[in-house]
Amino acid sequence: NxxxxxxxxxxxxxxxxxxxxxxxxxxxxxxxxxxRLTGQCKTFKDMMDKFMKEYAPTVSLNTQEGYKYYLKNLNRFFGNPGLMSITPKIVAKYKLYRRDYGASPSSVNRELYMLSKAFNLAVKEWEWLKDNPVSRVQKEREDNEVSRWLTEDEERRLLGKSPDWLCEIIVFALNTGLRQDELLSLEWNRVNLLRKTILIQKTKNNKPNTLPLNSIALNVLMRKYEGKVRSLKNDLVFISQTGTKIGKRNLIRAFAQALDKAEIKDFTFHCLRHTFATRLAQNGVDIYKIAKLLNHKDLKNTQRYSHHCPESLMVGVQILEKFDYNPTTMAQNDG
CATH class of the missing domain: 1.20.5 (Single alpha-helices involved in coiled-coils or other helix-helix interfaces)
Structure with missing residues (x-):
């Protein structure tokens, strides 16, 4: 024309x-x-680079660390093909690839969520593509019931094989339920020894949470405070021998070594948090209190512990006993 x-x-x-x-x-x-859409010549690397540069800085530091780890797994499989060549079938193959590597369903789903987010941006904001191939791939089915927590015997063995600095962190985690990054970033200005509370400012759901301290957790802090095990370099509660922040990798490495020496299998640092919640449930603490202590935004995340607390259900129905009435007695009174 x-x-x-x-x-x-x-x-x-x-x-x-x-x-x-x-x-x-x-x-x-x-x-x-x-x-054509502008993504015709774009590659997988182009999309993920833009995602990490523009979107990743808008989320929490902990999520950013997760993205870096997930990206390594994604890059290992996808390489750098043209963006338009990635189909739902290829994404489904990625699921099988990660499963063969022993990744848990929840890990695979987190990686797929990140990938889907990147593709959504490429579709809706960057106008590179018309469709998100991840949206047509079924997510892995997750078993939300917690099946791994620390027994009392395992706890004794683990603490017996851990250096002092790691023992403090383990004991504090078991008695507060704090996440790894919450522990490592806890500062003294967030600790109130008089009121026996700590304020967790940076949480997973970005909602500050004030937590009570039991006597065991409080003793850990008191010993550190009275022993002046504090650093002039920062205000952190848990610090390295050089007075600097304990790195996540160093913590996980030391924790893995202690687990190995204690002959404890299939256990991660995050399982300390599960142990905290499971022990509460097993001792009759209701799900709503556990959710508050864990700072869960959605009660569904806490319900995984509900099978541990039949005693609390008994307490619930026993409350109604104050309304006790005996049909036989009532009949006699009527007579």
């Missing part, structure tokens, strides 16, 4: 640009040409 078409191919690869140009010319002649 004589209309001039001018289009940037957005690639520095001369051969690729020439191939795309030739294809466009052919489609114009055949009457099949239509405007």
């Amino acid at each position: 004589g209309r001039k078409i001018q289009k940037s191919l957005e690639t520095s690869d001369k051969k690729l640009a020439q191939a795309i140009e030739a294809k466009i010319r052919t489609e114009i002649v055949e009457g099949k040409y239509y405007e």
